[in-house]
Structure formats: structure tokens, C-alpha cells
Amino acid sequence: xxxxxxxxxxxxxxxxxREGERALETGGAGGLSLRELARxxxxxxxxPRRHFSDKQALLDAMAEAGFVRLGDALSAAIAxxxxxxxxxxxxxxxxxxxxxxxxxxxxxxxxxxxxxAGAPPELREAGERAFAAPLRVIAEGQAAxxxxxxxxxxxxxxxxxxxxxxxxxxxxxxxxxxxxxxxIDDVVERxxxxxxxx
Amino acid sequence: xxxxxxxxxxxxxxxxxREGERALETGGAGGLSLRELARxxxxxxxxPRRHFSDKQALLDAMAEAGFVRLGDALSAAIAxxxxxxxxxxxxxxxxxxxxxxxxxxxxxxxxxxxxxAGAPPELREAGERAFAAPLRVIAEGQAAxxxxxxxxxxxxxxxxxxxxxxxxxxxxxxxxxxxxxxxIDDVVERxxxxxxxx
DNA sequence: ACCTGAACACCGTTCAAGT
DNA sequence: ACCTGAACACCGTTCAAGT
Numbered sequence: 001x002x003x004x005x006x007x008x009x010x011x012x013x014x015x016x017x018r019e020g021e022r023a024l025e026t027g028g029a030g031g032l033s034l035r036e037l038a039r040x041x042x043x044x045x046x047x048p049r050r051h052f053s054d055k056q057a058l059l060d061a062m063a064e065a066g067f068v069r070l071g072d073a074l075s076a077a078i079a080x081x082x083x084x085x086x087x088x089x090x091x092x093x094x095x096x097x098x099x100x101x102x103x104x105x106x107x108x109x110x111x112x113x114x115x116x117a118g119a120p121p122e123l124r125e126a127g128e129r130a131f132a133a134p135l136r137v138i139a140e141g142q143a144a145x146x147x148x149x150x151x152x153x154x155x156x157x158x159x160x161x162x163x164x165x166x167x168x169x170x171x172x173x174x175x176x177x178x179x180x181x182x183x184i185d186d187v188v189e190r191x192x193x194x195x196x197x198x
Numbered sequence: 199x200x201x202x203x204x205x206x207x208x209x210x211x212x213x214x215x216r217e218g219e220r221a222l223e224t225g226g227a228g229g230l231s232l233r234e235l236a237r238x239x240x241x242x243x244x245x246p247r248r249h250f251s252d253k254q255a256l257l258d259a260m261a262e263a264g265f266v267r268l269g270d271a272l273s274a275a276i277a278x279x280x281x282x283x284x285x286x287x288x289x290x291x292x293x294x295x296x297x298x299x300x301x302x303x304x305x306x307x308x309x310x311x312x313x314x315a316g317a318p319p320e321l322r323e324a325g326e327r328a329f330a331a332p333l334r335v336i337a338e339g340q341a342a343x344x345x346x347x348x349x350x351x352x353x354x355x356x357x358x359x360x361x362x363x364x365x366x367x368x369x370x371x372x373x374x375x376x377x378x379x380x381x382i383d384d385v386v387e388r389x390x391x392x393x394x395x396x
Numbered sequence: 397a398c399c400t401g402a403a404c405a406c407c408g409t410t411c412a413a414g415t
Numbered sequence: 416a417c418c419t420g421a422a423c424a425c426c427g428t429t430c431a432a433g434t
Contacts, residue, residue: 009398012399026427049399050397154384165358170356183352191231210417233411241419243419
């Protein structure tokens with residue numbers, strides 16, 4: 001009973017994270033205000049302090065949640081792809097680009113937060129876990145002699161750098177409107193071809 | 199005569215831009231305060247208003263200056279390279295990575311500013327001019343049948359996306375310390391090879 | 397254990413007024 | 416033409432106090 005908002009919010013932490021992401025999508029990473037979030041959730045401006053010691057702590061938590069979701073998206077894409085190595089590689093690449101373009105501000109926050117000086121270890125770990133499945137795809141591709149040999153991490157970095165650079169450019173409005181999907185398909189195809197053994 | 203700072207600063211605009219870049223390198227893109235800049239330059243907090251209508255206007259001007267310097271660095275690298283196509287490509291790539299790693303915060307600002315909704319045309323043009331010389335290298339490589347055929351812009355985008363992604367990851371601390379130079383050499387080499395005609 | 401309200405030191409922006 | 420000083424509405428952070 002008693003629907004007239006109680007003194008204790010109940011799940012303020014989750015509410016702030018949700019509202020934070022909403023604010024991120026609209027206002028960008030810089031224009032995120034802790035006080036505004038508190039207002040939107042219907043709580044005093046000092047209340048978030050109990051759940052996040054700092055504004056950065058909230059951003060870190062959002063980034064960590066983002067890496068978890070990214071990891072899920074990448075894993076799902078792999079699981080949904082066929083057995084052919086090229087298809088699996090293209091599927092992860094496309095899933096990454098999809099996530100990056102859907103959540104541009106969040107992705108920016110994720111990498112910015114990860115490289116902060118006092119970044120918490122959970123964040124770093126979440127980041128690494130997100131890319132575990134793609135790494136496995138490359139390792140398996142190497143085992144089947146369908147992907148160029150060498151340190152899997154190193155091979156993955158080249159591939160990932162390409163995709164990451166591509167979405168950076170896309171999100172920065174480097175491509176004029178409609179051409180973007182064509183460019184992405186192009187790059188994905190070229191990348192997959194480039195990963196084949198010589 | 200009269201060294202006791204006059205009422206008119208003289209070249210406040212340039213002084214603010216210089217101080218702004220200094221602040222950028224130390225405090226990052228977000229922690230840049232207009233009031234702090236004014237203080238550092240020895241002027242009232244309202245004075246910048248005469249030269250930059252907005253904080254964003256100052257950031258845009260800094261970004262524009264950054265693109266000019268980047269363009270100069272890329273042109274110089276090409277001019278200093280030999281006649282062989284591979285060498286010229288590797289030289290631009292390395293010059294871009296060098297600039298990006300030396301001025302990480304500035305580069306971030308440059309791309310962020312460029313994609314802002316109300317980005318001034320001068321900024322967009324400065325951005326395009328910066329990449330004119332590299333584009334020429336690719337076009338010349340194609341003319342000499344040493345670079346894969348196709349729309350030069352499209353070929354350049356793939357190459358640039360790779361480099362840009364690489365420095366994003368490097369600046370985000372993705373590579374553990376020392377390995378970074380090795381990875382960069384690796385990617386540059388692989389990229390140049392990948393641009394050869396099939 | 398969780399939240400509020402007032403306080404502090406900042407910020408960007410505006411505008412009358414000074415030189 | 417260029418700069419100042421006071422004012423306004425914000426911000427993050429802190430801390431006593433409330434429930």
C-alpha cells in the first residue's frame with residue numbers, strides 16, 4: 001500500500017543508471033548532470049551520494065553495464081551466425097558496428113572511462129570480458145586455418161581497430177548521410193578478406 | 199614603454215587559444231574552464247566574450263587550428279618521404295599516429311567539434327583540407343597501379359579508419375605500455391600491404 | 397540504512413558600465 | 416573597440432540533521 005512515494009526510493013541505484021543512460025543519449029557525455037538526474041528520478045540532489053561516491057563513479061558504473069551489454073550483443077551475434085568462419089567474423093563485426101551506432105555516446109563513455117587514471121578494476125575486467133567471444137572466433141578460425149596465423153590478440157587488435165575507427169568516423173559524421181551503410185559493408189567485407197591466410 | 203599590463207591585452211584571442219591548448223593537454227577536454235583560462239591570461243572572466251561568443255566557439259577555433267597543424271604535419275611527412283608508394287603511405291600513416299599520440303586530447307576535441315550540430319563551415323573545411331595531401335598520395339598510387347583501384351575517398355576511408363581506430367585504442371590505454379610501438383608498426387605494415395592491388 | 401536541506405566553491409553567460 | 420564587475424542560474428561536493 002501507500003503509493004505516495006516513500007522516503008526510501010527502493011532502487012535508486014538502478015533508477016539513476018537508467019536515467020543516466022537516457023540523458024546520455026539525448027545530451028551527450030559532457031552534458032550529464034547529477035543534479036538533473038536526481039530531479040528526474042524525484043530525489044534530493046544529495047541522495048545519489050549514498051550509491052555513487054562521485055559523478056565519475058556513476059559514469060564508471062554506466063560504462064561497466066555498457067560493456068556487459070556489448071559482450072552479450074557480440075556473443076548473441078556469434079551464436080546466431082552459421083558455422084563458416086567468414087560469416088562468424090562478419091557477424092561480430094556487424095554486431096559491434098550496430099551497437100556502436102545505436103549507443104554512440106555510451107560507447108564513447110565506455111572507452112573514456114576505461115582509460116581514466118583511477119578506473120576501477122571491475123571496469124577493465126568488464127571491458128576484457130566483452131571481447132572474449134570475438135577473440136575465440138579468431139582463435140578458432142586460426143585453428144581451422146581459415147584466419148591468418150599469429151598471436152590471436154594481435155590479429156584481433158588489427159580487426160578491432162578497423163571497426164572501431166570506422167564507427168568513430170561514422171559517429172563523427174564523416175560520411176555524408178546515406179553512404180554510411182555501403183561503406184560499412186565494404187569495410188566489413190574487406191576486413192574479413194584481409195584476415196584470410198595468405 | 200609602460201610594461202604594467204595595459205587595459206587592452208593586445209592579442210587576447212591568440213593568448214586564449216594558446217592557454218586553451220595547454221589546459222587541454224593537462225586537464226583533458228572536459229575539464230577546460232573559460233574562467234580559468236581568463237585568469238591564467240590575466241584578464242577578467244567576461245573578456246573572452248569579445249573574441250569568442252561562446253565556450254564552444256573557443257573549442258571550435260582550437261579544433262580548426264588543430265586541423266591546420268595536422269594537415270601541415272601530414273604534408274611534411276609526405277614531402278620528406280621517398281618516391282616509392284609504400285614508403286609514402288607508411289610515412290603519412292606514421293605521421294598521423296604521431297600527431298594523434300602527441301595531441302590525444304586535441305584530436306578528440308577536433309573530431310568532437312567537427313560533428314557538433316552547429317559546427318561552423320570553417321571547421322569542416324579545415325578538416326577536409328587536412329586530409330587532402332594523403333588523398334593525393336592514394337590517388338597517385340592508384341595512377342601508378344601500386345594501390346588497389348576504386349574511389350580514392352573510399353580507399354582512403356578504410357585506411358584512415360584503421361589508423362584512427364588504432365590510435366583511439368592506443369590513447370585509451372588498450373595496449374599494455376611498451377607493446378604499443380610494435381603494434382603500430384605491425385598495423386602500418388599490414389595496412390600498406392593491404393592497399394596493394396590484388 | 398537511506399535521504400534531505402543548507403552551505404561552499406565553482407562554472408558559463410549576460411549586461412550595464414567603465415577606458 | 417575592448418575590457419570590468421556585479422548578477423543570474425546553474426553545477427559537484429560536503430555535512431549536519433532528519434526518518
